[in-house]
Amino acid sequence: MPGVYLAGLVVSLVGMTVLDARFRLFFWRAPWRAAAVMVVGVAFFMVWDVAGVAFGIFFIGPQNLLTGVLLAPEVPLEELFFLLLLCYSTMDLVSFVRPLVQRATDRRRA
C-alpha cells in the first residue's frame, strides 16, 4: 500500500512533537535554536545518504510502501521525513536524559 511508510513516519514525528511540547525538550525550549539544529542535521545526513546512493551502497528495495515521489535518484521523499525523525528523536532523548544526569551528578557532589 503506497504511502504507508510516510504515514508511519508522520505519526512518529507527531509523537516526538507531543513529547517535546509536554516536557519542553527542544522546539518548546528554544525554537530557533532547535530549527537550526534540525536544518544542519538533516542536511548533514542527506549528504551522507546521497553519497551512499552515489557509491551504489544502498538503494530503494522492491516494495510497494513508498509514495514514489523522489527527491533525487534512489532518494525517496520519505528519506527527508526519516532524517527529521532521527534528528528530532535524538534531541528529545538528549533533552530528556540531560537533567536526570545533571541531578544525579549534583546529588553526588552535594
Added chain:
Amino acid sequence: MNGTGAYALLALPFFGVTAVVAVLAGVVAARRARAAGRRPAVGRRVAVLTSVIAGIALLVMTIVFDNVIVTLRIVAYDPSLISGAKIGAIPVEDLAYAMAAIVLLPSLWVLFDRTGARPAPDPTTAPPEDTK
C-alpha cells in the same frame, strides 16, 4: 569506492566532521562555564554521560526501526559493498548514523546557543529540590 568496506569507509568523513564539531562545542562550553564561574569538568561529565545513556537508547531504537524498513524492503544494500556483519536484517554499518547523530546534534545545540556567556540557568536543569 569498492569492496566490502565501502559502507564502513563512507562513515569516516562524516565521523570526522562530527568529531571536529564536538571538540568545538566542548571548547565553547568550557569557556562559557568558566565565564559563569562553573567548573568545566562537571559540565563535560554531564554532557558525555548524557550522550552515552541517550546514545544507547537511540541505538536500540535504530536497530528496531531499521530492521523493520529493511525487512519491508524499503531500503536494500549491495551485498558486495557491505561488511556482511548484521544485527538481524540490518548491516552493522547502519548504526553509524545514530552514533554520529548523538554526538553531532547536541554539539550543534551548544554552538547555536545565542544566550552568550550570561550565566542564565538552563531551563531543563532546574535546581535540585532536595538540596539541603
